[in-house]
Every structure is written in C-alpha cells, then in structure tokens.
Amino acid sequence: MQHKTYGYRQIAKGSFVIILTVALSCQSAKDIKPNITARLTEKWWCDTKQLLADQYFEASGVFRQRSGGKTEIGKWALSEDNKTIMVSEVQLGKDQGSWSYGLQEVAEDQLKITFFGGSNTFGVCQ
Secondary structure, X not given: OOOOOOOHHHHHHHHHHHXXXXXHHOOOHHHOOOOHHXXXXXXXXXXXXXXXXXXXEOXXXXXXXXXXXXXXXXXXXXXXXXXXXXXXXXXXXOEEXXXXXXXXXXXXXXXXXXXXXXXXXXXXXX
C-alpha cells in the first residue's frame, strides 16, 4: 500500500482555497451595500421639476445649493442608518438654515429624496 505525501505548500494552498470559498459563500448579494457617499458626492444634482435648488454634496462634508445665480454653502452629514441627509449651517443671507432630507434612493445618475413630505427626484446636472 502506497501513501501519498503532501508538501507544506500544497496544504497551505488548499487551506487558503477552502477559507476563501467559505468566506465568500457566507456573504450574500443583499449584504453588499452600495457606497452611498460615493454615489451622492462630487456632482451637482438638479431637481427634475426645477422646484428646488441644485444640490452639491462634497465628500468632505461641505454642502452647496445654487439657485438664481446664487450659491449658498453649509455642511451635510448622512445619518448612521443611511436614511437621512442632514444639512446644517447654510448661510441664508444674515441667517443660518438647517434641514434634513429623507433619502429614498441614490444611484449614479438619480437621487430621490423627501423634503417637507413631498418626494423629489434629482438628476445629475448637465
């Protein structure tokens, strides 16, 4: 009877393949969440109905909105549950404003938010 022996390299390769297979099989497609911040930031969003100001979210947390040739600047943050965009310290003339948007959906080219109970759709500005 002849026994087959395996070298350390063969055992290490086999172990790596088994660990990698188990790790990947435990993660389902619904566990992989899109990077909301990456999709949301570094582009101007224009309201498709042209009711709300254009919105810009910088990755650094700076918020900009523009309307009628005027740009206002403040800060923004995403809630821990990724369902709310909180906007604060926006200079509105002599006053500062704060508000929040309910985040419904964010894709590479479309942003859906709720604001004062209404649903608003934005596209990437051209």
